[in-house]
Amino acid sequence: MSNPLQIVDISLVDAATAEELLNAATSQGFLFVEGHDFEQSEVDHLFELSRQFFELPSEYKQQYSRSNSNHGYVDYGGENLDPTTQKLGDPKEGLNFSGLDFLTGLTEEDIPQWFKDVPERHELVVSTIKKMYQLSIKILRILAIGLKIEDTNETKGSEWFASKYDPSKASGSTFRLLHYPGQKSLNPEAVIRAGAHTDYGSMTLLFQKEHQEGLEIYSPVSKGWEAVPYVSPNTAKYPGKAPPIVVNIGDQLSYWSAGLLRSTIHRVKFPKAVQETGQDRLSIVFFSHPNDDALLTPFPSPLTKDIKGRGANKDTVAITAKQHLDKRLAATYK
Numbered sequence: 001m002s003n004p005l006q007i008v009d010i011s012l013v014d015a016a017t018a019e020e021l022l023n024a025a026t027s028q029g030f031l032f033v034e035g036h037d038f039e040q041s042e043v044d045h046l047f048e049l050s051r052q053f054f055e056l057p058s059e060y061k062q063q064y065s066r067s068n069s070n071h072g073y074v075d076y077g078g079e080n081l082d083p084t085t086q087k088l089g090d091p092k093e094g095l096n097f098s099g100l101d102f103l104t105g106l107t108e109e110d111i112p113q114w115f116k117d118v119p120e121r122h123e124l125v126v127s128t129i130k131k132m133y134q135l136s137i138k139i140l141r142i143l144a145i146g147l148k149i150e151d152t153n154e155t156k157g158s159e160w161f162a163s164k165y166d167p168s169k170a171s172g173s174t175f176r177l178l179h180y181p182g183q184k185s186l187n188p189e190a191v192i193r194a195g196a197h198t199d200y201g202s203m204t205l206l207f208q209k210e211h212q213e214g215l216e217i218y219s220p221v222s223k224g225w226e227a228v229p230y231v232s233p234n235t236a237k238y239p240g241k242a243p244p245i246v247v248n249i250g251d252q253l254s255y256w257s258a259g260l261l262r263s264t265i266h267r268v269k270f271p272k273a274v275q276e277t278g279q280d281r282l283s284i285v286f287f288s289h290p291n292d293d294a295l296l297t298p299f300p301s302p303l304t305k306d307i308k309g310r311g312a313n314k315d316t317v318a319i320t321a322k323q324h325l326d327k328r329l330a331a332t333y334k
Ligand SMILES: O=C(O)CCC(=O)C(=O)O
Pocket: 178, 194, 199, 206, 208, 215, 266, 267, 268, 283, 285
């Protein structure tokens, strides 16, 4: 499968990396990142854990149904990512880990006992949550350099995003395991697995598996739907490491940058080959959000100061990260 997206190596935090990252974030709004520290074995275990969890009886999973704070199990059809077009919810199930403390990797509310029954299961979830948080902060620091965010009295420009990510303060960040069951039907009406949407946070990090493709972006470059392929790990460069991770710019970065960065529309669809094999899809996703009280007003930068009428610059009243998330979630989980 061809790859319309850039693969950016973030192992070096410097001006060249920042330039490359910014270019990808302002063009497609979707990219791959390599030079992260996720091991292949770790990601394999996570997918295995996810598969085993979703195989548990429905009654068991439903004991942990999604709470008002967006934590817990979401059953088939429980979420509709494209409520203006789709009547039915998405044909998928998910497990949300929300109310995250990034110092401990723990959640405020209970997670299914199944994860705690075996210490390795819980440890893997906890370490993944901490790593995802750290990776998103690293990417945000590099982006801040590329965006030439200016120093203020309170913060250094490169720390502008990170300063809104106090690890022990409440945020909308959510770690999710997602499962899209296979479907043999070739009914063209039933090919959407997750409706078209933009993500609500600052950025989303995602692992998918080979032969389980289906993620598509509405490319701002080609003005058409394009597949986000599975990209194999570069084992010569990074032995033992997991494949490049998908990075998706979300609404909040679009607001903060007055629309310079793109919160690109995407969806999950059954590609023909996957529909024919009846293959399931599993994805491992981290939705990175700043602290609840972070204002979504543009950062100070020569790159954005003259942009008017896009992103938050067009609004007269600034909203907080939590107000934005609550609004989006209310539409999704009607
Ligand atoms: O499962 C995927 O590949 C993407 C899901 C997604 O876009 C989302 O949950 O926001």
